[in-house]
Amino acid sequence: xxxxxxxxxxxxxxxxxxxxxxxxxxxxxxxxxxxxxxxxxxxxxxxxxxxxxxxxxxxxxxxxxxxxxxxxxxxxxxxxxxxxxxxxxxxxxxxxxxxxxxxxxxxxxxxxxxxx
Amino acid sequence: xxxxxxxxxxxxxxxxxxxxxxxxxxxxxxxxxxxxxxxxxxxxxxxxxxxxxxxxxxxxxxxxxxxxxxxxxxxxxxxxxxxxxxxxxxxxxxxxxxxxxxxxxxxxxxxxxx
Numbered sequence: 001x002x003x004x005x006x007x008x009x010x011x012x013x014x015x016x017x018x019x020x021x022x023x024x025x026x027x028x029x030x031x032x033x034x035x036x037x038x039x040x041x042x043x044x045x046x047x048x049x050x051x052x053x054x055x056x057x058x059x060x061x062x063x064x065x066x067x068x069x070x071x072x073x074x075x076x077x078x079x080x081x082x083x084x085x086x087x088x089x090x091x092x093x094x095x096x097x098x099x100x101x102x103x104x105x106x107x108x109x110x111x112x113x114x115x116x
Numbered sequence: 117x118x119x120x121x122x123x124x125x126x127x128x129x130x131x132x133x134x135x136x137x138x139x140x141x142x143x144x145x146x147x148x149x150x151x152x153x154x155x156x157x158x159x160x161x162x163x164x165x166x167x168x169x170x171x172x173x174x175x176x177x178x179x180x181x182x183x184x185x186x187x188x189x190x191x192x193x194x195x196x197x198x199x200x201x202x203x204x205x206x207x208x209x210x211x212x213x214x215x216x217x218x219x220x221x222x223x224x225x226x227x228x229x230x
Contacts, residue, residue: 044221
């Protein structure tokens with residue numbers, strides 16, 4: 001079974017600074033996808049970024065980028081120029097790359113606090 | 117852009133009652149997923165449908181059932197409700213199934229069982 005581990009229950013960053021959230025996963029599959037979702041106080045789950053395991057290039061979306069280390073099974077999220085609106089719970093998620101895979105496996109989340 | 121719609125947004129039920137949660141996927145999306153998020157927990161996959169057929173099943177209790185209709189909306193039926201069913205229930209949708217299709221989540225239905 002696949003597992004996703006987020007070892008930082010809480011993180012804090014000052015506005016305009018950079019923060020990195022950690023995620024490791026365990027799988028015997030060689031092809032899969034990884035995601036970061038953001039859950040603000042509204043509890044809505046919002047997609048932040050997506051990475052395909054067979055792509056060596058790290059995904060980026062504006063201020064958000066990932067450091068994907070496939071051999072180490074590590075998938076960290078870097079938030080640059082942090083803003084107050086970035087304060088949220090961040091979940092790392094994994095899904096197998098098959099024609100029928102439906103289940104996203106989530107980590108336990110990292111709560112990010114952004115301070116002035 | 118249109119998003120996933122869930123109704124109701126909040127629901128309060130008594131133990132042993134029945135609840136029905138509805139999900140309207142993003143237009144043209146043909147795949148629907150249901151997740152349950154307990155207090156302070158990560159979302160847990162319940163069940164998914166592709167083209168009105170069940171495509172995968174997770175940790176869904178036998179007291180729960182779901183289906184996807186011809187217009188692709190989905191309903192999650194929960195019977196004999198227990199206190200432990202109190203949670204946030206998310207529906208997500210995607211265009212197509214598998215191959216890492218991005219799942220777009222709705223705002224969730226908050227269910228409280230008293």
